[in-house]
Amino acid sequence: xxxxxxxxxxxxxxxxxxxxxxxxxxxxxxxxxxxxxxxxxxxxxxxxxxxxxxxxxxxxxxxxxxxxxxxxxxxxxxxxxxxxxxxxxxxxxxxxxxxxxxxxxxxxxxxxxxxxxxxxxxxxxxxxxxxxxxxxxxxxxxxxxxxxxxxxxxxxxxxxxxxxxxxxxxxxxxxxxxxxxxxxxxxxxxxxxxxxxxxxxxxxxxxxxxxxxxxxxxxxxxxxxxxxxxxxxxxxxxxxxxxxxxxxxxxxxxxxxxxxxxxxxxxxxxxxxxxxxxxxxxxxxxxxxxxxxxxxxxxxxxxxxxxxxxxxxxxxxxxxxxxxxxxxxxxxxxxxxxxxxxxxxxxxxxxxxxxxxxxxxxxxxxxxxxxxxxxxxxxxxxxxxxxxxxxxxxxxxxxxxxxxxxxxxxxxxxxxxxxxxxxxxxxxxx
Amino acid sequence: xxxxxxxxxxxxxxxxxxxxxxxxxxxxxxxxxxxxxxxxxxxxxxxxxxxxxxxxxxxxxxxxxxxxxxxxxxxxxxxxxxxxxxxxxxxxxxxxxxxxxxxxxxxxxxxxxxxxxxxxxxxxxxxxxxxxxxxxxxxxxxxxxxxxxxxxxxxxxxxxxxxxxxxxxxxxxxxxxxxxxxxxxxxxxxxxxxxxxxxxxxxxxxxxxxxxxxxxxxxxxxxxxxxxxxxxxxxxxxxxxxxxxxxxxxxxxxxxxxxxxxxxxxxxxxxxxxxxxxxxxxxxxxxxxxxxxxxxxxxxxxxxxxxxxxxxxxxxxxxxxxxxxxxxxxxxxxxxxxxxxxxxxxxxxxxxxxxxxxxxxxxxxxxxxxxxxxxxxxxxxxxxxxxxxxxxxxxxxxxxxx
Numbered sequence: 001x002x003x004x005x006x007x008x009x010x011x012x013x014x015x016x017x018x019x020x021x022x023x024x025x026x027x028x029x030x031x032x033x034x035x036x037x038x039x040x041x042x043x044x045x046x047x048x049x050x051x052x053x054x055x056x057x058x059x060x061x062x063x064x065x066x067x068x069x070x071x072x073x074x075x076x077x078x079x080x081x082x083x084x085x086x087x088x089x090x091x092x093x094x095x096x097x098x099x100x101x102x103x104x105x106x107x108x109x110x111x112x113x114x115x116x117x118x119x120x121x122x123x124x125x126x127x128x129x130x131x132x133x134x135x136x137x138x139x140x141x142x143x144x145x146x147x148x149x150x151x152x153x154x155x156x157x158x159x160x161x162x163x164x165x166x167x168x169x170x171x172x173x174x175x176x177x178x179x180x181x182x183x184x185x186x187x188x189x190x191x192x193x194x195x196x197x198x199x200x201x202x203x204x205x206x207x208x209x210x211x212x213x214x215x216x217x218x219x220x221x222x223x224x225x226x227x228x229x230x231x232x233x234x235x236x237x238x239x240x241x242x243x244x245x246x247x248x249x250x251x252x253x254x255x256x257x258x259x260x261x262x263x264x265x266x267x268x269x270x271x272x273x274x275x276x277x278x279x280x281x282x283x284x285x286x287x288x289x290x291x292x293x294x295x296x297x298x299x300x301x302x303x304x305x306x307x308x309x310x311x312x313x314x315x316x317x318x319x320x321x322x323x324x325x326x327x328x329x330x331x332x333x334x335x336x337x338x339x340x341x342x343x344x345x346x347x348x349x350x351x352x353x354x355x356x357x358x359x360x361x362x363x364x365x366x367x368x369x370x371x372x373x374x375x376x377x378x379x380x381x382x383x384x385x386x387x388x389x390x391x392x393x394x395x396x397x398x399x400x401x402x403x404x405x406x407x408x409x410x411x412x413x414x415x416x417x418x419x420x421x422x423x424x425x426x427x428x429x430x
Numbered sequence: 431x432x433x434x435x436x437x438x439x440x441x442x443x444x445x446x447x448x449x450x451x452x453x454x455x456x457x458x459x460x461x462x463x464x465x466x467x468x469x470x471x472x473x474x475x476x477x478x479x480x481x482x483x484x485x486x487x488x489x490x491x492x493x494x495x496x497x498x499x500x501x502x503x504x505x506x507x508x509x510x511x512x513x514x515x516x517x518x519x520x521x522x523x524x525x526x527x528x529x530x531x532x533x534x535x536x537x538x539x540x541x542x543x544x545x546x547x548x549x550x551x552x553x554x555x556x557x558x559x560x561x562x563x564x565x566x567x568x569x570x571x572x573x574x575x576x577x578x579x580x581x582x583x584x585x586x587x588x589x590x591x592x593x594x595x596x597x598x599x600x601x602x603x604x605x606x607x608x609x610x611x612x613x614x615x616x617x618x619x620x621x622x623x624x625x626x627x628x629x630x631x632x633x634x635x636x637x638x639x640x641x642x643x644x645x646x647x648x649x650x651x652x653x654x655x656x657x658x659x660x661x662x663x664x665x666x667x668x669x670x671x672x673x674x675x676x677x678x679x680x681x682x683x684x685x686x687x688x689x690x691x692x693x694x695x696x697x698x699x700x701x702x703x704x705x706x707x708x709x710x711x712x713x714x715x716x717x718x719x720x721x722x723x724x725x726x727x728x729x730x731x732x733x734x735x736x737x738x739x740x741x742x743x744x745x746x747x748x749x750x751x752x753x754x755x756x757x758x759x760x761x762x763x764x765x766x767x768x769x770x771x772x773x774x775x776x777x778x779x780x781x782x783x784x785x786x787x788x789x790x791x792x793x794x795x796x797x798x799x800x801x802x803x804x805x806x807x808x809x810x811x812x813x814x815x816x817x818x819x820x821x822x823x824x825x826x827x828x829x830x831x832x
Contacts, residue, residue, distance in 0.1 A: 002722040003715060011708075011715040018708045022701040027708045034715060052442030074442060090730040099724065120733075129443075130725030145725050148443045239734040246733055303734065364739035368746070369765070375812035378819050380746035382758035385765035387742050392768070396778065 002132055003038055003140045010034050010139060041135030048131035048144035050077035055087070055126060055150040060296065063157035067116045069095075069150060071129060073102070074109040081105075083134045083141055085112060088127035092120035093152065102131075118154040121249070121299055126150030155295040156249070160257040160414035167261050167418045174426055192216045224266035226430040227325035228421075229317060229353075230255045234301055235275040235308030237332035242362045242410050250360045250410035251330035252298045256291075257414040258328060258421055263290045265425065267326075272316055273301050276309045283320065310341040314348050326354045326430050328417070333359035333407050335390040343397060350402035354429055357398055358406040358417045361391070490536045490559070490646055492516045492675050497652040503663055504675065512668050518679040520545045527552035529638065531672030536646070538564035540678035554674070555639045557666050560646050562606070569635050571613035572642050575605035575627040582647040584657055588624050589616035591632050593641075593665040597658030602629035604644030630662065641666045755815050756808035762815075766822040767804050770829045793828040800825070 014030035052074040061067035069089065075081045081104040089095045094117035104110045118124060129148045134141035192208050195215035208216040232255055238248040259269045269290055273280035280297040282290070308331070317327055327349055331342070342357075349355045369384035371377040395405040404424070408416040424430055448456075485501075486494050492504030492514055504514050515526050527533045531554045535541075538561035546567045549556060558565055562574025582601040587594040594616035605627030608615045613633040618624045631642045643649070643666075648659040667673055749758045767789075771780055774788045782805055789804070790797040803825055809815045 002724075003719050005719055008712060008716045008719050011712040014708050014711065015705065018704055019701060022704045024704060024707065027704060027711060030708065031711050034711070049445035049448075052444045054442040072442070076444065084724060086724045088725050088728050090728050092730060127728040128725055132724060143722070143724070144446050146443050146446050240736060240738045241734065242738045247738065305734075362738040362742075364737065365742050368739060368742055372816065372819055372823070375816060376746070376750055378762075378812075378816050379750040379758050380743055381819060382761040382815075383742050383746035383749060386745070386757075386761040389761065389764055389768065392778075 001042060001140065002143050004134065004138055006137070007034060007038055007139045010037060037137060038140035041137045041139040042142060043135070044079065045083075045135040045141045046075070046077045046079040046081040046133045048083070048133050048142055049146075051075055051081065051131055053129050053131075053146055053148050055129065055148045057126070057150045057152050060153040060155050060299070061116070061118060062155045062295075063118055063121050065117075067118070067152060069114045069116055069126065069152070071100075071112050071114070071148075072109065073104065073111070073131075075104040075106055078106050081133055082138070083132045085132075086130040087112070087114040088130065089114070089116060089152075090124055090127070092118065093124040093154075094119050102133075116152065118152065121154050121156050121252075122302065123300065124152045124154060126152070153296065153299050155299045156252045156256060158253065158256045158295070160253040161260065163257060163415040163418060164260055167257075167415070167422065168264055170422050171261065171265050171425075174422065191219055193219060226267045227321060227323065228258070228262045228267050228269045228328065228430075229321060229325055230258060230269065230271050230328045230330065231313060231317070232271065232273045232298070232301060233275065233308050233313075233329065233331035234273055234279055234303055235331075235337075236303070236305050237308070237334050237337050239303030239305060240332070242360050242364075245410070246303055247332060247360045247410075248301060248303050250413050251358070252301060254358055254414040254417045255298060255328075255330055256294060257418050259294045260291060261418050261421060263287075267430070269294075270320065271297060272313075272320070273297065274308070274313055274316060275304045276306050276312065278316065279304075307337070308341060310345045314345045317349060317353070321353065324353055324430075326356065326421070326424065328421075329355065329357045331357065331359060333357070333361070333391050333394060333405065335387075335394045338394050338398070343394075343401075346398060346401045346403055354424060355403040356406060356417070356420055356424070357403050358408075358413060358420075360410050360413055361407050363409050488677060490649055491677060495651065497650060498646075499651050500649045500654075502651045502654050503649055503660075503667070506660070506664060507668055507673060510664070510668060511671065512673050513671055514673045514675055516675045516677075518677060519682045520548050520676075520678075521682075523674055523676050524548055524552065526672070526674045527554040528672075529553040530670055531555070531674060532557060532667060532670045533674045533676055534667060535559065535561055535564065536675075536677045537561060538678070540680060540682070542683070543567060545678070545682075553636075553638055554672075555641070555669060557641045557643070559643045559649060561642070562644070565606075565640070565642050569613075569633055569640055571608060571610035571633045571635070572615075572631045572640070573607050573609045574644070575607050582645065582653060583620055585617040585620060585629060587616050588618055588628070589614055591616055591630075593632070593662060594630060596665060597662035599657045600629065600648050600659050600662055601653050601656045602643070602645040602647055604629055606631040606642050606644050608633075639669070755810060758815055759808045759818055762819055762822055763804050766826050770826055773829050789825070789829060792830060793825060795825075795828075 011030070011034050014027070017030060018026050054072040056070040056072065058067050069087055071085065071087050073085065081102055083102050084099055085102055086099045087095070088098060096115045096117065098114050100112035102110055126148070128145040130143065130145040132141055132143040192205060193216065195204060195217045199217050203217045205216050205218045232251055234248060238246065238251065240247050242250065255271065259271070262269045268286070271280070271282035271294055272278065280300060282293045282297050285293045329342070346355065365384045365387055368380045369388065371381055391407065395407060398405050404420055406413070406416050406420050484493060487496060488494055489498045490500045492500055493516065495501045508514050517523055517526065523533060533549060533552065533554045534557045535549065536559050541564055546564050550568055556568065558568070565572050565574060580603060582603050584599055584601055586599040587597065591614045600617055602617060605619065606615055606629070607627040608631065613631055615624045615628040615631045617629040618626060629644045633640050647653045648663055654660050654663065767785055768778070770789050771778070771785050774792055776785060776788055786797055786801045786804060790800045793800070803821055809818050
């Protein structure tokens with residue numbers, strides 16, 4: 001049951017009548033008239049429960065990109081169906097207009113499209129489809145909410161992909177395939193070519209030169225087919241907000257950029273999402289499927305309010321990696337948490353693998369550190385200074401154990417991590 | 431990246447799995463307790479509204495059963511066949527009172543001259559209780575004396591008015607005096623003569639009778655049964671079959687003939703309440719229109735909103751509350767020293783004298799001032815800490831690699 005604005009107008013039309021015949025009976029009669037008219041309209045309205053509803057949703061969409069949910073309605077009743085249908089989605093799905101007018105003859109169908117511009121990563125589950133049918137007078141009608149399943153997976157935005165072209169150019173330089181022939185630093189033998197002026201004389205291959213009439217140099221290229229394991233920490237420190245997004249979101253961006261870059265560089269990338277247990281993993285994916293699987297797995301990564309189990313991480317890494325690999329820990333350089341957890345087990349990781357710890361730092365701390373507005377601000381500045389010193393000290397202790405530490409603002413983390421990867425690759429430390 | 435569209439529900443969904451019977455059963459289950467509660471409230475309201483007639487606490491009101499009320503007198507008069515009309519407005523007096531009826535006026539504090547003119551013009555017999563000033567305007571032959579204080583005393587008639595004689599004695603206070611011929615004053619104060627005034631006076635003017643009582647006591651429920659009070663009161667009020675019981679009220683101004691402002695309720699045309707009823711109908715329908723939602727609200731979990739800077743701020747507050755200037759200053763100094771040292775290319779582990787030396791050379795400041803700034807005694811108040819922070823900022827801004 002629902003009434004429309006027309007019923008209100010009908011009730012209001014009683015005002016002049018009451019002015020003409022001012023009696024309580026007039027009001028009662030008019031109220032009766034409104035009730036009867038509405039009841040008749042409801043009785044003549046098509047049943048919202050005699051409509052077949054199907055909802056079509058794309059499997060996934062990238063954050064901030066528009067998508068749409070399509071409702072296909074087939075009218076099974078005998079009366080003409082006039083009314084409204086609402087395709088309900090959670091607020092973060094960004095449904096622009098989710099109400100649509102309907103006017104369907106018996107036996108026919110209609111298709112309505114709701115544009116969704118999601119504003120949050122993760123699975124968005126559609127709510128009910130509500131159909132309100134109106135009677136011929138459109139005074140009142142019937143309403144029913146149907147449970148029609150629908151799910152839209154919102155993938156991470158991957159805004160850091162704008163950094164990818166420049167890093168790929170650097171990678172090509174390393175590979176020795178760039179237009180500018182800088183001798184590719186690396187440790188893996190690539191090929192022999194003729195000496196040109198400017199080449200390092202130390203790279204001349206005398207044995208090959210002796211076989212041919214020309215002077216021949218060896219070229220090197222960075223190693224390929226190395227393994228990269230990205231460990232995303234979804235423990236309590238990842239839930240903290242930095243600027244306007246959880247720390248986890250910046251880590252996800254960094255993971256995606258690194259995965260794209262390493263895949264292009266010919267390395268095998270794996271992902272482990274972990275806090276106290278494995279929340280998601282990508283392993284043994286190759287080629288184009290790597291990015292799709294990364295996006296799919298990272299879409300569902302949510303911060304959990306638990307302390308990360310670092311010995312568990314080490315056990316997982318041991319289980320997954322038999323040979324030397326690059327292990328990237330996307331976590332927070334939170335002095336207390338690191339001292340309690342990671343520091344104790346960092347040695348076990350670094351003795352077998354190259355470890356990079358990437359952490360999102362908070363620009364607010366820098367703002368606090370430089371504020372001098374009041375006595376309270378100076379105390380805050382002192383606290384910020386102390387936090388900065390402690391972070392630096394923890395970073396130093398991690399470096400002493402052989403780990404690389406990348407501590408950057410949310411927007412800088414992805415490119416900084418990519419640069420670190422390239423530097424390690426160039427130095428042949430993978 | 432546009433993903434392929436997939437159908438998440440292959441078969442179309444029809445209906446929500448309910449029937450008319452199951453829906454009405456569910457509605458009844460949900461509503462029955464509320465309906466029961468509503469019924470209870472209605473029944474309780476009816477029960478409380480039904481039995482008791484309306485009562486008031488107004489002095490001398492005919493519906494006041496209290497000590498100062500006059501319900502006893504009014505009910506006795508009613509039983510004797512007198513039609514008692516209780517009114518609060520002069521306009522009603524004007525329409526009800528006529529020659530051959532009695533108007534009881536209680537008190538004159540809220541009366542004005544116009545209203546007294548209206549009383550005069552009705553031509554009805556008047557019984558003025560505790561209304562000395564009004565009496566002065568109505569007749570020349572009775573004037574109010576003083577002495578309405580103290581407890582009512584027993585007074586005897588001491589005159590030849592038949593009503594007073596029939597009553598014999600009453601309990602009353604106060605006095606009225608005859609100032610002209612034709613006025614009879616009775617019930618003087620004990621031990622005095624009627625020439626000095628009495629509680630009761632009667633006069634005839636223009637063919638109607640004006641009875642004046644100096645005191646309200648004889649009329650009240652408390653004193654009605656004492657002495658001859660009842661006889662006097664009933665005879666004074668029961669002369670005619672019509673009795674208009676008029677107690678002036680605060681919201682009644684003017685002569686009640688429409689020449690002056692009437693009460694707001696009387697200004698409105700009679701159609702207004704009915705129009706308001708119709709408006710209520712409109713509002714109810716509008717509420718139903720806006721109140722029915724098109725499907726339920728969709729909820730979702732919100733992410734954590736704790737900002738990363740909160741812990742740092744909290745630490746700053748702790749420093750401040752503990753007034754730990756030493757800790758705060760040490761942190762500021764360590765930060766400044768670490769940054770300066772890094773800028774000058776010193777290792778993190780460089781000892782203090784080396785840092786002082788290098789910073790002094792870079793800023794061309796004396797070494798002892800730099801040392802006092804970086805490793806001096808801690809400040810002891812807010813001002814000192816702020817000064818230290820500013821000095822460190824200055825020092826840091828001067829450090830450049832030489």
